[in-house]
Amino acid sequence: MNTVEFTLVVAIGSFFAGMLGSLTGLGGGVVIVPLLTLVFGVDIRYAIGASLVSVIATSSGAAAAYLREGYSNMRVGMFLEVATTVGALSGAFIAGYVSTSAIAIIFGVVLLYSAYTSFGGPKEPEKGLAPDPVATFLRLDGDFPADRIGGDAADTGGGSRARESYHVRNVPAGFGLMYLAGLLSGLLGIGSGAVKVLAMDQAMKIPFKVSTTTSNFMIGVTAAASAGIYLRRGYIDPGLALPVMLGVLAGALTGALILPGAKVKTLRMVFGVVIAALGVQMILEGVRGKL
Amino acid sequence: MTAKYGLDLGLEGQEKRNVCLAGEIKDLAQDERLMKATDQQFEIFLGKLLRTGVVIAALIVLAGGVWFLSEAHGARREYKTFRGVPAELSNLHGIFHGAVGGQALAVIQLGILVLIATPVARVLFSMLGFGLERDWMYVGVTAIVLVLLLYSLFNHSTR
Numbered sequence: 001m002n003t004v005e006f007t008l009v010v011a012i013g014s015f016f017a018g019m020l021g022s023l024t025g026l027g028g029g030v031v032i033v034p035l036l037t038l039v040f041g042v043d044i045r046y047a048i049g050a051s052l053v054s055v056i057a058t059s060s061g062a063a064a065a066y067l068r069e070g071y072s073n074m075r076v077g078m079f080l081e082v083a084t085t086v087g088a089l090s091g092a093f094i095a096g097y098v099s100t101s102a103i104a105i106i107f108g109v110v111l112l113y114s115a116y117t118s119f120g121g122p123k124e125p126e127k128g129l130a131p132d133p134v135a136t137f138l139r140l141d142g143d144f145p146a147d148r149i150g151g152d153a154a155d156t157g158g159g160s161r162a163r164e165s166y167h168v169r170n171v172p173a174g175f176g177l178m179y180l181a182g183l184l185s186g187l188l189g190i191g192s193g194a195v196k197v198l199a200m201d202q203a204m205k206i207p208f209k210v211s212t213t214t215s216n217f218m219i220g221v222t223a224a225a226s227a228g229i230y231l232r233r234g235y236i237d238p239g240l241a242l243p244v245m246l247g248v249l250a251g252a253l254t255g256a257l258i259l260p261g262a263k264v265k266t267l268r269m270v271f272g273v274v275i276a277a278l279g280v281q282m283i284l285e286g287v288r289g290k291l
Numbered sequence: 292m293t294a295k296y297g298l299d300l301g302l303e304g305q306e307k308r309n310v311c312l313a314g315e316i317k318d319l320a321q322d323e324r325l326m327k328a329t330d331q332q333f334e335i336f337l338g339k340l341l342r343t344g345v346v347i348a349a350l351i352v353l354a355g356g357v358w359f360l361s362e363a364h365g366a367r368r369e370y371k372t373f374r375g376v377p378a379e380l381s382n383l384h385g386i387f388h389g390a391v392g393g394q395a396l397a398v399i400q401l402g403i404l405v406l407i408a409t410p411v412a413r414v415l416f417s418m419l420g421f422g423l424e425r426d427w428m429y430v431g432v433t434a435i436v437l438v439l440l441l442y443s444l445f446n447h448s449t450r
Binding site (some may be wrong): 001002003004006007036040041042043045046053056057059060061063064065066067068070072074075078079081082085086088089092138139220221223224225226227228229231232233234235236237238239240241242243245246249 | 330331334335337338339341342344345348349352353355356359360363367368370371372373374375376377378380381382396397399400403404406407409410411413414417420421426428429432433435436439440442443444445
């Protein structure tokens with residue numbers, strides 16, 4: 001393969017990764033690194049750099065659509081970003097000292113966990129909880145546009161609809177889990193959507209729609225925190241970032257366009273199997289010391 | 292008669308108070324709605340800012356990429372073994388110089404820098420937004436995030 005062929009093939013692979021990532025809500029970053037390392041034989045450090053760039057692009061690109069709907073909670077997002085950025089900086093820092101085999105094995109475990117969440121599907125947290133003093137002090141409680149009976153497709157936005165309020169719980173546990181999400185993001189060059197969902201839905205009891213949109217909003221900032229360090233370390237190669245960033249971005253946009261007609265449940269199952277297989281492969285290659 | 296009058300007056304007063312109270316509640320609700328509306332307008336602005344940043348970054352990367360591919364002859368760059376990107380493509384100064392000097396790869400890196408700067412700009416504008424709402428606690432929280440991001444971008448001792 002010459003440069004042009006290699007760029008095109010990687011761009012096509014990235015396009016499908018981005019499309020599946022946006023259709024299933026798991027993010028494209030989680031398959032970019034296995035795709036580049038296992039299929040194209042790229043060193044995992046270059047793969048992480050390119051993946052990080054694509055994560056910033058898709059998170060920021062999707063935010064415009066999410067923010068207009070009025071689901072995301074700016075205060076929850078900003079407060080937890082303190083934890084994820086500190087986590088991302090620590091992750092990027094320790095990545096310089098951890099062997100690539102160890103990184104591959106950790107990556108494999110995260111892939112298996114993501115696959116597991118894509119089968120189970122997140123449970124909607126219970127409603128009508130009492131306010132939590134820490135959350136009240138930090139003014140984290142919020143509301144979001146309630147589901148409309150009959151589901152009017154032509155909606156002008158959240159502002160005109162009835163809003164349903166919620167209380168945020170277990171702030172310290174959520175904050176700690178967010179540090180872990182940031183750490184994994186900085187170490188592996190991914191968005192860590194699965195861990196963020198664990199922190200916000202399961203620990204902090206934030207409604208599903210609010211946590212998904214707020215976490216998407218946060219991913220770009222988390223990734224930008226480690227991207228600066230990776231750029232200086234020489235992990236972000238322009239020749240590789242070019243097809244990965246543009247391919248994932250185009251794929252994510254296409255995914256968002258065809259989402260209304262897509263069979264998301266089936267797709268999540270298929271994607272889950274793919275991710276699980278990649279996870280096993282990453283662990284094996286990591287143990288063999290090939291990555 | 293007088294008693295009735297008095298009762299009337301009392302009722303009137305009560306009614307007036309009720310009306311007054313209702314008016315205040317309505318005002319409060321309107322204030323909250325207004326704040327919600329500005330909140331949401333601000334969020335829409337932030338969303339547009341992010342999208343604009345991504346579009347500009349993607350266009351710069353695309354332009355640099357087309358240029359890079361049109362010049363790409365000979366052996367392909369090799370990614371199997373990690374050597375690290377050359378210094379002039381991995382620091383701000385080198386990237387700006389290279390892009391101005393017409394190096395295709397430096398132009399791609401410049402687009403990636405714009406992409407990295409986009410969430411940073413969002414955090415900066417969020418801080419201004421919290422400041423306009425006089426929410427000093429969150430101005431502080433946002434400032435912490437901003438300092439961490441700038442530290443990551445500009446501190447050259449972290450390698």
